Amino acid sequence: DAGVTQSPTHLIKTRGQQVTLRCSPKSGHDTVSWYQQALGQGPQFIFQYYEEEERQRGNFPDRFSGHQFPNYSSELNVNALLLGDSALYLCASSLGGQGGGYTFGSGTRLTVV
């Protein structure tokens, strides 16, 4: 049973560029949440997608946007990258947004230079 799959695993971008990160949820899950984990910190909630709509959003600027596809997979887009966007981006999937039943992927390590 495949868990949450994220791609790519590592990425290096230049300041000002745009990036797209991808997530495939665990089989049977329909809800995807994205978190940003800076080095040495706990994950910070970016947003959650359910039924192809953004259902809840954390305290992140509009440069961070997302999308959920009919097969429940999701993308996180970040525009106008800043050095401070360098972090591990984690995707978590769950069923029907049921709190606590989250399965996390291994993350995408984004480095902005």
Place this chain on the structure above:
Amino acid sequence: GDSVTQMEGPVTLSEEAFLTINCTYTATGYPSLFWYVQYPGEGLQLLLKATKADDKGSNKGFEATYRKETTSFHLEKGSVQVSDSAVYFCALKPPNFGNEKLTFGTGTRLTIIP
């Protein structure tokens, strides 16, 4: 707003020692509480959870009790192993339906030496 405060790390213990990692929280009502573990190069794995006051979550020898009176959810293990070396995160989810945001502490790095 909601917040989670964890014991400062890093924590280094000898194998078979007793472990306590303190966690306190600030939230409205009765949030659900969690401990997640992160091994090097990996994502987060749910270790245990508790959804109401006085509940005890347990898994793999780890335990934590939801204490509403002290707003705490301390993680304990009676005898740690080298394989327990990882970063541990305490987290909460608000009780209100539709609010799925997990709020995490800053994490506690645990190293177990043989």
